[in-house]
Amino acid sequence: MLFDAKRLAAVSLLALLAACQTVSAPSVITLDKAQGSSENISSLTATVNADPRNPESYNVRGTAYGRAGQNKDAIADFTTAIQLNPNFYQAYANRALVYRQTGDNQAALADYNAAIRLNPNYDGAYIGRGNLYRTANRNREALADFQKAIDLNTTDPRAYHNRGLLYQRDGQHKQAIEDFSTAISLRADAPEPYSGRGVSYLALGDDENAFSDFNMALKLNDRSAEYWTNQAIVFERRGDKARAAKSYARAAQLDPNYKPAKDGLARTRGTA
Incomplete structure (x- = not known):
């Protein structure tokens, strides 16, 4: 039974690592949501017309x-x-x-x-192009763009967050943790770097720090199926199937098509 538990935890971690790579970083357009309101657009239209x-x-x-x-x-x-x-x-x-x-x-x-x-010194364009390359699995080009932005002394957390995702994908979790931590220091209210850092902590066997980061990500955004799944995986690794199932269920409710949540829920409810 111990072998099975370890195997399932490993499967969960692999699914989590794969899912983490699909997360989009904060976009170039960083306006507050209210700035996309019809009232604000009407005001801006008046400015354009003037x-x-x-x-x-x-x-x-x-x-x-x-x-x-x-x-x-x-x-x-x-x-x-x-x-x-x-x-x-x-x-x-x-x-x-x-x-x-x-x-x-x-x-x-x-x-x-x-x-x-x-x-050539516009860090935002390198970060945007790098993320485009990253999601197309053109990792070497993506890394070069994120590095260029960092060499330009960018204060944009996306450069570090996205480079951290590349390090994570390559299994360089200590470097990834450093980059996610820098991203957090630049913008503490973004949940993505906490989630990313938690994944790398989990890969290194540091469940306590991983759990803390996953909980912080949830505190900042409790509408993410990924974050609830992250939390569930730690519960599952601890052997707490009841709490794991509850978190997996919440993730599946938010996104019924999110496979790591569906698979985790099946395992912890004994239907796998």
């Missing part, structure tokens, strides 16, 4: 459209901003993010490349 030749106004409204999920309108505004100012590298990077959100990765890559050509 000065229709100002590219910055279109860029700002484009970010608001992006936050609201109005991708076509966002792309149109960023395009207008670029037409008015062909050197507007921030607008290229913002449009790249929206292209990526719509699944047009080729257009996103072209825009990130354009932003970098216009400003």
